[in-house]
Amino acid sequence: MNPLELVGAEPGPGFTVTLDGREIAALPGQTVAAALWAAGVTSWRATRGAGRPRGVFCGIGVCFDCLVTVNDRPNQRACLVPVRAGDTIRMQEGTGHGD
Amino acid sequence: MATERPHLAVIGAGPAGLAASLAAAAHGVRVTLIDSAAGAGGQFYRRPPAGLGARRPEALHHQWRTWRRLEDALAARVEAGTIRHLADHHVWCVVPAVPVGFVVHALLGPLQEEPVTVRADAVLLATGGYEKVLPFPGWTLPGVVTAGGAQAMLKGGLVVPGQRVVVAGTGPLLLPVATGLAAAGVEVAALVESADPKAFLRRPVALAAQPGKLAEGVRYGAQLLRHHVKLLPRHTVVAAHGEERLDAVTVAALDTHGRVRPGTERRVPCDTLAVGHGMLAHIDLAESLGCRIDGLNVAVDEEQRTDVPGVWAAGETTGIGGAALSLAEGHIAGRSAAARLTGTRLDPRAWARAARSRRRAREFFAALDTVHVPPAHWTEQVTDDTVVCRCEEVTAGAVRNAVDELGAGDVRTVKLLTRAGMGWCQGRMCEPAVAGLAGCEQTPARRLLARPVPLGVLARAGDPDDD
Ligand SMILES: Cc1cc2nc3c(=O)[nH]c(=O)nc-3n(C[C@H](O)[C@H](O)[C@H](O)COP(=O)(O)OP(=O)(O)OC[C@H]3O[C@@H](n4cnc5c(N)ncnc54)[C@H](O)[C@@H]3O)c2cc1C
Ligand code: FES
Numbered sequence: 001m002n003p004l005e006l007v008g009a010e011p012g013p014g015f016t017v018t019l020d021g022r023e024i025a026a027l028p029g030q031t032v033a034a035a036l037w038a039a040g041v042t043s044w045r046a047t048r049g050a051g052r053p054r055g056v057f058c059g060i061g062v063c064f065d066c067l068v069t070v071n072d073r074p075n076q077r078a079c080l081v082p083v084r085a086g087d088t089i090r091m092q093e094g095t096g097h098g099d
Numbered sequence: 100m101a102t103e104r105p106h107l108a109v110i111g112a113g114p115a116g117l118a119a120s121l122a123a124a125a126h127g128v129r130v131t132l133i134d135s136a137a138g139a140g141g142q143f144y145r146r147p148p149a150g151l152g153a154r155r156p157e158a159l160h161h162q163w164r165t166w167r168r169l170e171d172a173l174a175a176r177v178e179a180g181t182i183r184h185l186a187d188h189h190v191w192c193v194v195p196a197v198p199v200g201f202v203v204h205a206l207l208g209p210l211q212e213e214p215v216t217v218r219a220d221a222v223l224l225a226t227g228g229y230e231k232v233l234p235f236p237g238w239t240l241p242g243v244v245t246a247g248g249a250q251a252m253l254k255g256g257l258v259v260p261g262q263r264v265v266v267a268g269t270g271p272l273l274l275p276v277a278t279g280l281a282a283a284g285v286e287v288a289a290l291v292e293s294a295d296p297k298a299f300l301r302r303p304v305a306l307a308a309q310p311g312k313l314a315e316g317v318r319y320g321a322q323l324l325r326h327h328v329k330l331l332p333r334h335t336v337v338a339a340h341g342e343e344r345l346d347a348v349t350v351a352a353l354d355t356h357g358r359v360r361p362g363t364e365r366r367v368p369c370d371t372l373a374v375g376h377g378m379l380a381h382i383d384l385a386e387s388l389g390c391r392i393d394g395l396n397v398a399v400d401e402e403q404r405t406d407v408p409g410v411w412a413a414g415e416t417t418g419i420g421g422a423a424l425s426l427a428e429g430h431i432a433g434r435s436a437a438a439r440l441t442g443t444r445l446d447p448r449a450w451a452r453a454a455r456s457r458r459r460a461r462e463f464f465a466a467l468d469t470v471h472v473p474p475a476h477w478t479e480q481v482t483d484d485t486v487v488c489r490c491e492e493v494t495a496g497a498v499r500n501a502v503d504e505l506g507a508g509d510v511r512t513v514k515l516l517t518r519a520g521m522g523w524c525q526g527r528m529c530e531p532a533v534a535g536l537a538g539c540e541q542t543p544a545r546r547l548l549a550r551p552v553p554l555g556v557l558a559r560a561g562d563p564d565d566d
Binding site: 004006030043057064065077082 | 135137142147148149150151152153154155156158159209210229230239240241242243244245247248249250251252253255256257258259260261282283284343344489490491492522523524527528
């Protein structure tokens with residue numbers, strides 16, 4: 001059993017996005033975080049100070065641990081932003097502004 | 100004509116905000132229901148988006164029939180034009196309007212840049228809460244998520260973070276999280292609860308008053324048994340291990356004083372830890388309006404009114420107590436607001452049933468609260484190099500130093516000396532930890548904005564033509 005089977009999901013046509021250039025499959029309606037989790041990715045950010053990996057923590061937009069760069073916009077909360085076909089997602093280093 | 104009715108802005112479309120909107124709309128008020136999520140339902144009734152085509156979303160829920168009733172009633176009201184539902188609207192501030200009423204400032208969509216304002220005669224805050232997690236070594240590793248977060252990703256995105264999970268902490272939320280993950284095919288290696296189940300037996304009166312709740316607990320117990328989930332009461336997670344990702348946790352038994360019993364530590368391999376130590380109310384909007392805060396919750400009277408005229412509050416923003424309590428409070432708040440706004444005679448008998456379930460639920464949760472307390476000596480497990488403030492990467496050592504060497508005596512001073520709580524989340528995640536490590540009470544944070552706001556939006560917010 002997986003979550004999709006549990007609820008009898010019949011998702012609309014899937015599509016791909018890229019994560020640092022690598023193709024990742026996504027389903028319509030998912031957030032960026034959900035698509036990354038589904039692809040087995042659980043961290044997509046390095047912290048500003050110690051450069052430690054982070055991903056989803058609170059899952060509801062409160063903690064800001066899941067920040068990611070989507071289509072060149074840094075600091076998007078992956079747990080809130082819906083994923084769209086062709087999105088270019090980049091792992092985020094520090095502030096995401098390349099400094 | 101519908102547009103001449105008084106106008107109530109309800110913020111939050113969870114159980115509380117939905118019940119409030121429906122009650123107010125049914126009693127002569129025009130409602131604008133504003134919520135940051137793409138769909139109504141809040142945390143409890145979070146569902147997968149339409150694109151995922153879930154035919155049986157109820158498989159991840161309980162009280163689904165109640166949701167269907169709320170959903171149908173909302174759709175009918177929206178159709179009739181008495182409720183306007185603004186989804187994807189992130190409210191960052193509510194201010195009194197001149198000469199009367201309120202202006203609700205929101206940012207549109209997930210990017211949260213486009214401003215929207217809503218003017219209303221009164222506002223009802225139903226913004227719910229978020230999970231509290233106390234730190235321990237390794238709690239910032241990917242794979243460690245809040246229990247509610249795991250639940251939210253599961254209910255909303257139909258995804259799980261790994262194959263083998265430990266669910267840990269304290270509180271009633273751990274039960275639906277463990278059973279939900281197990282039903283979705285994740286191996287739940289253990290449910291680690293720091294409370295002592297025997298403590299329930301000392302509170303028979305409040306608990307017996309809620310037979311439905313007890314039955315719910317028994318149902319969860321049966322499901323856990325069916326999935327062979329090992330229950331570890333009076334245990335705690337003392338550390339999470341891994342390099343770039345979680346690969347195990349260490350759990351240990353607690354003594355009757357809430358201290359780890361030496362020698363009881365054992366390592367449990369897992370790729371996910373879903374952890375939570377209770378809930379905290381979202382009170383920022385109430386704080387910026389100047390509402391009185393009682394402890395860490397918005398203070399309300401019998402009618403769910405705050406002490407600021409024209410502002411009501413309902414659901415977990417006024418205190419944590421689950422979906423049924425939120426529904427009851429929302430109903431009362433909506434009825435009260437409608438009566439006050441339409442100038443009809445107030446008759447509390449009209450909501451006697453809701454008031455009764457509110458009283459029982461509050462008593463029940465007050466009893467639960469005395470049982471589900473984090474281990475009294477949790478700070479002893481927090482090593483100096485443990486990051487406490489996740490945003491600013493402030494360690495427990497730095498907080499201790501601020502208190503012991505620099506003489507900080509409260510959370511505010513620790514914050515100024517260490518930057519704990521000054522990052523993106525504005526202390527929402529680290530406040531209980533900083534207070535605990537500093538040995539002081541957690542107090543309301545006085546955050547003036549509920550959401551980060553682009554400076555351009557902030558600069559224009561006072562413009563009279565911004566509507
Ligand atoms: C992550 C999480 C998962 C949970 N899962 C469960 C569960 O599975 N089972 C269970 O029994 N209990 C669960 N709970 C507890 C749950 O919160 C309550 O039982 C119930 O949902 C409370 O109802 P409410 O209406 O007070 O608030 P909520 O349901 O939390 O609704 C509040 C709503 O307000 C919105 N909101 C908040 N701030 C703003 C703002 N500034 N602008 C716009 N909108 C805003 C939110 O988007 C949300 O939709 C969970 C809690 C959390 C935090
Ligand atoms: S996981 Fe906390 S904000 Fe996205």
